[in-house]
Amino acid sequence: MKINGIKENTIFIDGVWREAAGGKTEAVLNPATLEHIMSFSYGDEKDARLAVQAAKDALPLWSAKTARERSGYLYRAYQLMMERQEDLAVILTTEQGKPLAESRGEIASAASYLLWYAEEANRIYGEMIPSSNKGKRLFTIPQPIGVVAAITPWNFPSSMIARKLGPALAAGCTVVLKPAEQTPLSAVGLVKIFEEAGLPKGVLNLVTGDPASIGKAWLEEQDVRLITFTGSTEVGKHLMRSSADNVKKLSLELGGHAPILVFEDADIDQAVSLSLMSKFRNAGQTCICANRIYVQESIYNHFVKKLVEKVKQLKMGNGLETGIEIGPLIDNHALEKVQSHVQDAINKGASITAGGNRPSLSKNLKGFYYTPTVLTGITDEMLVMKEETFGPVVPIQSFTSEEEAIEKANLTSYGLASYVFTENINRAWRVMEQLEYGIIGINDVFPAAAEAPFGGIKQSGQGKEGGREGMMEYVEMKYISMGLKEAEY
Structure with a gap:
């Protein structure tokens, strides 16, 4: 079976599309319809090691x-994307489920990273270091x-693929890539672009x-010098532990x-609208989306009423259909997690003011759907206040003071993104400086951009x-100390 030119041989090593060394295949399912899209090559350790050897062999010429x-090459790939x-x-929506409008936006965003690093490739600089010794010259080269x-x-x-490939290739590295097994076809599409x-x-x-x-093989291979991973903290900790023997960079x-902290001086309509877009984009399956909203007590009821009205208007369905705003969750495991978080909240006294259930099954809602929930x-x-739900569920809690809001926001081991809504520039500065997060949006919930550093702190x-910072992950600075002889006249 083919989908837009993609065949079952989805492993690409040393310029050749091939089946898995063990001959195994697995199915890709459409999470919106539960239909079988196609089968893909299900590689293992042998394929992973062959890929590393190919990347190692290609490194000298590419880095030179x-x-x-x-x-x-990056600019041409950007144009083709x-x-x-x-x-x-269409490939993305079919295998992942998000609305087609969001998928178009993701492709444009992915391409922007290739464009940015096509430009940034020419700006990887070393440094001259003033020496304390007149007979030496000190410098670094990347x-x-x-x-x-x-x-x-x-x-x-x-x-996520383009955000890694762009700087890696620009810096002169070669790459072995493993996409999530739920969405291999988007990766195939991008690799074909580079081909x-x-x-x-x-x-x-x-x-x-x-x-x-595959992960085990790459952790063991000494020729793999860096592992770049986007995913759960649990897997990240495993990679840290397992990479110690070879002291790999991660x-x-x-x-x-x-x-999201919404203060009483905020533009409420803006806060409601952007909170909605943050939380329910990709059905809440976003690492930086709103997981909990704190609203100052004096405007709490007004905010909740406005948000619930908008949530109830969201249109759910197959992302390939016109006007769809909420697609399905990725699989049954994700659905069960969302259901367990909502049930836990109810058991501990929470109230459902919107959603809170699976929609009635119909011709258009056969997949892993869960209604947008407040x-x-x-x-x-x-659990919704402690664990990442990764679904279309938003808990809202009130606070009284600025100090309380900051304390509640920081009450987690995570530190990726946080958001503040206020029209008071002094408050914005005070709160921003005290929030323990690597990314902070002030009256903004879409901070990701190719030209800006993206990453978290804590766990x-x-x-x-x-x-520029993203490029430096793929570069090592070599320090040179050069002794000079005095000139003879």
Whole structure:
């Protein structure tokens, strides 16, 4: 079976599309309809090691290319992505479930990282260091770290890949890529873009398949110098422990539990509208989306009423249909987690003011759907206030003072993103400086941009993606101390 030119041989090693070494395949399901889309190659440790060897062999020639030459490949891939935007968006929606409008936006966002790093490839600078010794000259030069293993998630299967490939390839690294097993086809589509752009064989290798065996191989391979991973904190901790034997560098974007703080001086209509977009984008399956909303007591009832009205108007269904705003969850495991979080909240005294159930099954709602849900009467011990729900559920709690809001927002081991709504610039500064998060939006819930560093603190990860900082994850600075002889006249 084919989908927009994609065949079952979804493993790409040393410039060749192939089946898994073990011959195994698995099905890709459409989470909106539960229909079988197609089968894909389900690779394992053997495929993973072959990919590393191909990347290792390609490294000398790729890293020796000028920055301008590498930039040309990235720019061509950017152009092709935008030319194929609609095809790539349809693939994304079909296997992941998000509305087609969101998928189009994700493809454009993914392409923007390729464009940014096509430009940034030419701006990786070393440094001259003033020496304390007149007979020495000191300087640093940047060099690619080597073979990079990129492991990406299913919730943004295109943009998370591009956010890693862009800087890695720009820096002169070669890459072995493993996408989430729920969404392999988006990865295949992007790799085909690079293939069409003429990227030399072995520079980019794709292994679809078993995460445990592939990950194990890349952790053991000494030639893999960096693992860049986006996913759960639990898996991130496993990678940290398992990478110790080979002292691998890690770049980790892990889980989040983003709070939104709405102060009484905020523009309430703006706060409601942006909170809605943050929480329910991708059916709440977003690492930086609102996980809990804190609203100042004096405006709490007004805010809740406005938000609930908007939530009840959201249209749910198959993302390929016109006007759909909420698609399905990715699979049954995700659905069960959402249901358990809502039930836990109810058991502990929460009230459902919107949603709170699975929609009635129909021809258009056969998949893993859960109605957009608002919970009130929230207390801190509920799971929705401590764990990442990763679904269309938002708990709302009131607060009285600025100090209380900050304390509640920081009451978590996560530190990825947080948001503040206020029209008071002094309050914005005070609160921003005290929030323990790597990303903070002030009257803004869409902070991600190719030109800006993206990453968390605490148990939300380490390292940055995007911006100048994102490039430095893939570079090692080599220090040179050069002795000089005195001139003879």
